[in-house]
Amino acid sequence: MGPLQVTTLPESIGDLLGIGGPLGEFVAGIIAAAIVGTIMLGLVAVSGIWAKRKITAAFTDRIAVNRIGPFGLFVIVADAVRLLSKELIVPEGVDRPAWDLAPLVLAASALLGFAVIPMGSLFGLNFQLADPEIGLAFVFAVASIASLGLIMAGYASNNKYSFLGGLRAVAQNLAYEIPLVLTGVSVVLFAGTLQLSEIVAAQQETLLTIGGVAIPAWFAIVNPFAFVLFLAANLAEVGRNPFDIPEAPTEIVAGYQTEYSSVYFVLMYLGEFVHIFLGGAIVTTLFLGGPAGPVLPGLVWFIIKMWAIFFLTQWARSAVPRVRIDQLIEIGWKGLLVGAFANLFLTAAIVGVIA
Amino acid sequence: MSSETVTPEVADVGVAANGDLDYDAIEELLGGYVIDRESHVNAEGFVIRPDEVEAVLSTLKDEAGFDHCASVSAQEYPDRYETIYHLRKFDEPTHEVSVVVPTPRDEPVSQSGAGVFDTAEWHEREAYDLVGVEYENHPDLRRILLPETWQGHPLSLDYDQDQPQIVPLREHANPMEKRTDVPDQPDTMFVNIGPHHPATHGVLHVKTVLDGEQVADVDPDIGYLHRCEEQMCQQGTYRHQIMPYPDRWDYISAGILNEWAYARAAEDLADIDVPEYAQVLRTMGAELCRIAAHLLAVGTFALDIYGDFTAIFMYAIRDREDVQNILEDLTGQRLMFNYLRLGGVAWDVPEPREKFFRNVREFVDSMPGRLEEYHNLLTGNELFQMRVVDTGILPPEEAKSYGATGPVARGSGIDYDLRRDDPYGYYDELDWDVITDEGEDNFARAVVRLKEMEESAKIIEQCVDLLEDWDEEDREIQSNVPRTLKPDPDTEIYRAVEGAKGELGIYIRSDGTDKPARFKIRSPCFCNLQTLPVMAEGEYVPDMIAALGSLDIVLGEVDR
Numbered sequence: 001m002g003p004l005q006v007t008t009l010p011e012s013i014g015d016l017l018g019i020g021g022p023l024g025e026f027v028a029g030i031i032a033a034a035i036v037g038t039i040m041l042g043l044v045a046v047s048g049i050w051a052k053r054k055i056t057a058a059f060t061d062r063i064a065v066n067r068i069g070p071f072g073l074f075v076i077v078a079d080a081v082r083l084l085s086k087e088l089i090v091p092e093g094v095d096r097p098a099w100d101l102a103p104l105v106l107a108a109s110a111l112l113g114f115a116v117i118p119m120g121s122l123f124g125l126n127f128q129l130a131d132p133e134i135g136l137a138f139v140f141a142v143a144s145i146a147s148l149g150l151i152m153a154g155y156a157s158n159n160k161y162s163f164l165g166g167l168r169a170v171a172q173n174l175a176y177e178i179p180l181v182l183t184g185v186s187v188v189l190f191a192g193t194l195q196l197s198e199i200v201a202a203q204q205e206t207l208l209t210i211g212g213v214a215i216p217a218w219f220a221i222v223n224p225f226a227f228v229l230f231l232a233a234n235l236a237e238v239g240r241n242p243f244d245i246p247e248a249p250t251e252i253v254a255g256y257q258t259e260y261s262s263v264y265f266v267l268m269y270l271g272e273f274v275h276i277f278l279g280g281a282i283v284t285t286l287f288l289g290g291p292a293g294p295v296l297p298g299l300v301w302f303i304i305k306m307w308a309i310f311f312l313t314q315w316a317r318s319a320v321p322r323v324r325i326d327q328l329i330e331i332g333w334k335g336l337l338v339g340a341f342a343n344l345f346l347t348a349a350i351v352g353v354i355a
Numbered sequence: 356m357s358s359e360t361v362t363p364e365v366a367d368v369g370v371a372a373n374g375d376l377d378y379d380a381i382e383e384l385l386g387g388y389v390i391d392r393e394s395h396v397n398a399e400g401f402v403i404r405p406d407e408v409e410a411v412l413s414t415l416k417d418e419a420g421f422d423h424c425a426s427v428s429a430q431e432y433p434d435r436y437e438t439i440y441h442l443r444k445f446d447e448p449t450h451e452v453s454v455v456v457p458t459p460r461d462e463p464v465s466q467s468g469a470g471v472f473d474t475a476e477w478h479e480r481e482a483y484d485l486v487g488v489e490y491e492n493h494p495d496l497r498r499i500l501l502p503e504t505w506q507g508h509p510l511s512l513d514y515d516q517d518q519p520q521i522v523p524l525r526e527h528a529n530p531m532e533k534r535t536d537v538p539d540q541p542d543t544m545f546v547n548i549g550p551h552h553p554a555t556h557g558v559l560h561v562k563t564v565l566d567g568e569q570v571a572d573v574d575p576d577i578g579y580l581h582r583c584e585e586q587m588c589q590q591g592t593y594r595h596q597i598m599p600y601p602d603r604w605d606y607i608s609a610g611i612l613n614e615w616a617y618a619r620a621a622e623d624l625a626d627i628d629v630p631e632y633a634q635v636l637r638t639m640g641a642e643l644c645r646i647a648a649h650l651l652a653v654g655t656f657a658l659d660i661y662g663d664f665t666a667i668f669m670y671a672i673r674d675r676e677d678v679q680n681i682l683e684d685l686t687g688q689r690l691m692f693n694y695l696r697l698g699g700v701a702w703d704v705p706e707p708r709e710k711f712f713r714n715v716r717e718f719v720d721s722m723p724g725r726l727e728e729y730h731n732l733l734t735g736n737e738l739f740q741m742r743v744v745d746t747g748i749l750p751p752e753e754a755k756s757y758g759a760t761g762p763v764a765r766g767s768g769i770d771y772d773l774r775r776d777d778p779y780g781y782y783d784e785l786d787w788d789v790i791t792d793e794g795e796d797n798f799a800r801a802v803v804r805l806k807e808m809e810e811s812a813k814i815i816e817q818c819v820d821l822l823e824d825w826d827e828e829d830r831e832i833q834s835n836v837p838r839t840l841k842p843d844p845d846t847e848i849y850r851a852v853e854g855a856k857g858e859l860g861i862y863i864r865s866d867g868t869d870k871p872a873r874f875k876i877r878s879p880c881f882c883n884l885q886t887l888p889v890m891a892e893g894e895y896v897p898d899m900i901a902a903l904g905s906l907d908i909v910l911g912e913v914d915r
Contacts, residue, residue: 060669160546164568164896241662242738250554250659251897314664321661321738324897325568 008128009036032129033115039127040114040274043303047310048273049076055311059318088262095156102156102256103264105149106271112142113278118197120291120298127299128197135196136188139282140181143237146275147173150246153268154256165255168325169239169246175332176236176243179340183230186340186347187219187286200290220287226343227287231312233336234279236328239272240313242320245328280309367420367444376450381419385411393455396623396848400439400453408456408466409492412440416471420444421452422755423771424472426849426877428862429482431512436463436488440475441849441862441877445755445769448777453849458488467493474758477885485510485585500578500914510586510873543571550579554659554900557910561887563899570899573891575884580914588874593621593840594697597874602691604876605912608647608679609855611640611686614695619779620850620861621697625842630831631781632822633699638781639715639818640685640694642811646722647678648855649762649804649811652907656801657733659904660742667732674725677718684711697840699833704822712819719819722812729805734798743797747890747902750795757889758882761857762807763906766800768793773853785817797890797898800905839869849877856880856907876915880908 014020014028050065050073057064065072090099116135119127132138147170154166188194191202207217220227236243247255257268284290284305291298323331369381378399382389388411391402403411415421421442428439440454458465467490468475479490480499487508490496498505504522507514544565549555558579564572584600591597601613615637622629629637654671661667679689684705686694694701704711733739749759754767764771772789774782790806792799844867851860857879866872883906890906891899 056664060666061673160544244662249663251900317664318666321742324895
């Protein structure tokens with residue numbers, strides 16, 4: 001399979017506006033990034049403020065927001081105004097630059113990951129900002145910057161709960177990022193490339209046909225073991241039940257974000273939700289065939305799949321207990337890591353025999 | 356009553372051949388320690404010298420089998436201070452004895468009983484705090500409910516309520532200041548968990564020393580919700596003015612259970628009969644309250660383990676809502692019922708009776724199905740088991756020494772339930788079981804609560820059967836009680852009922868007026884909370900939170 005020729009979003013925009021050259025590319029890139037960023041932030045606003053409440057309410061026999069606007073959707077506006085107009089409380093003794101930077105780092109690291117995700121096309125535009133050959137490595141790399149933000153927040157807050165939360169977050173991310181990447185590598189072995197668009201393309205073939213229904217060669221179907229491993233590690237990575245230990249409100253109040261209020265809190269919260277969606281985007285790209293799907297345009301399918309992963313995190317949140325920190329570390333190092341290595345060797349063997 | 360009463364293998368000293376308590380034999384056992392003998396309504400009291408408390412208590416504990424220090428009541432008389440240790444047996448709670456320790460007014464120092472019964476530690480701190488008796492050899496005698504800087508002892512006779520509490524800033528002890536047993540070490544961290552913390556179920560403040568993620572030392576600091584309930588009760592008349600207060604101790608819908616504690620003590624004190632029909636109504640109402648209280652206990656416990664967004668909590672609230680609807684029909688209130696009266700209840704079941712009974716039956720019949728759901732979500736969940744099995748261990752010996760009762764004790768395998776062992780109401784006529792579990796851990800306590808709800812449902816069903824068939828002419832809801840109740844002067848009583856959290860006891864001393872001279876509440880939460888260090892020290896922070904949740908404390912009852 002030769003390298004795929006995809007037109008990225010900045011290129012399309014550049015063509016559309018008729019601007020070229022280094023400056024034109026830069027301007028087109030900014031415009032494209034703004035479009036993708038807006039889509040993602042829009043998703044976060046809908047999910048974090050509205051859908052989260054509705055989903056949890058459905059699990060717990062409640063109705064949730066239904067007063068402002070249709071289905072209570074305008075609560076998004078109300079909440080945004082409320083959150084942004086709150087007083088920004090800066091506690092005494094916080095380590096200033098680090099404390100201020102942490103929310104930015106958190107939100108930015110999650111958003112950066114979307115730079116290379118192929119999100120499918122809509123109206124002939126291919127929603128992918130860039131398609132570097134090391135796409136997958138880039139996604140994992142920028143997503144891990146969040147750990148830095150977490151420890152900055154935890155350490156700079158001058159609060160013992162934040163401190164505990166920050167330490168827990170780092171311990172957890174260390175324990176789960178390795179299995180996450182290793183499982184991702186097994187997909188790379190299958191696809192033979194780190195380039196995300198090609199990983200997606202590799203999943204487009206038909207695996208087998210049952211009763212006229214073509215089952216695509218999604219890696220979730222080809223290698224369900226890796227899929228489950230990746231989902232579990234991803235839950236830990238985004239810090240949701242049963243792995244929401246860094247926040248654990250009933251234990252350490254709110255963990256690393258205890259001292260944040262107003263805009264900073266919004267950034268923290270936003271970073272967390274973008275992270276969930278980034279996790280969903282990675283799972284979709286690596287295991288669920290990316291934007292592939294019948295009838296609907298690619299971008300729509302992509303968003304549906306991301307939401308499915310988001311829905312899963314909310315489901316876990318309503319139904320699964322939080323494990324203890326020592327149990328979490330044990331699951332990570334003794335369970336998932338071993339599983340991830342086993343999966344990697346197995347995949348390598350299969351790929352070596354077949355290909 | 357289905358479970359047979361446990362008889363001790365070796366008869367303790369002081370137990371006659373027919374199983375009754377022989378106070379003369381106990382007096383003989385105590386020998387020279389006894390300087391006088393008093394008669395309380397519930398038990399005989401032996402008056403002893405203030406420097407021989409420990410010897411007397413340990414003799415009674417080791418040789419006469421009184422292993423449960425139910426309560427410690429202190430009070431001031433015009434001529435003396437007095438501390439009463441109410442002892443009973445876990446195996447046979449009807450065997451009671453009071454140890455009365457008078458101390459002179461000018462030097463109110465009495466030996467501490469904390470060396471014999473761990474539970475006495477907090478009880479004596481409370482007595483010191485509110486009444487002003489000092490206890491020698493007490494491991495940690497300081498105020499417990501009031502701030503450290505409080506001036507005077509509010510329940511002492513010469514306390515001036517109008518005198519403002521003026522505390523200069525420099526003297527004002529910072530409640531957040533650290534005070535724990537663990538010395539400062541570079542690798543431990545002191546954390547204040549509470550008074551405002553999502554997991555403390557109210558305004559509890561736990562001073563915690565952490566060694567990494569592990570708990571090195573915990574010291575519960577209570578009193579944030581102290582509302583002088585004892586004093587308020589002392590200022591109300593027996594007949595009507597006290598009954599509303601018990602609703603506000605354990606305010607988590609355990610109202611009728613609490614009211615019954617007062618009703619039982621006052622009725623026995625003033626020798627008031629309760630018609631049988633009213634007893635059945637009381638029993639039904641009380642068990643409905645127990646279900647409501649346990650549902651909330653299980654729900655909040657799930658909240659502690661699962662996190663803030665768990666569905667189980669809302670399911671518990673949903674089911675509790677049904678109980679509250681029934682209780683509202685019965686009592687007219689949803690939370691602060693004020694349904695019991697001395698000598699009966701306020702009113703009969705609402706008309707049309709059939710509709711009410713149908714509602715109750717519907718609820719009772721749905722109970723097994725509802726509990727199945729909780730078992731699926733909670734006890735059957737492997738992750739949940741991973742979290743709570745073998746954490747927060749409370750060995751039975753420790754539980755007994757700390758005076759733990761209720762589901763906390765029964766979760767440690769202590770077969771102690773006043774409804775069966777010290778029968779009141781209509782319980783001994785009904786068919787139900789006392790639930791115990793040998794697990795001794797957080798899991799066992801949750802299981803006991805879930806199973807107890809099933810037993811409560813059984814009791815309610817039998818009560819409905821009885822009420823439905825009750826002869827219409829014979830539905831007497833209140834006996835004839837004098838408008839002004841003045842029990843005989845100098846009668847004293849300690850009576851307890853099985854509240855939602857355990858043994859809820861009331862000590863009342865009457866002085867011949869229509870108000871109690873001393874009203875002491877033995878709160879089960881207060882005693883159960885004392886066991887937290889046993890459960891939590893050496894465990895992880897989340898286990899401590901789980902242990903706290905499994906204790907099911909209500910701060911309104913802890914602080915009173």
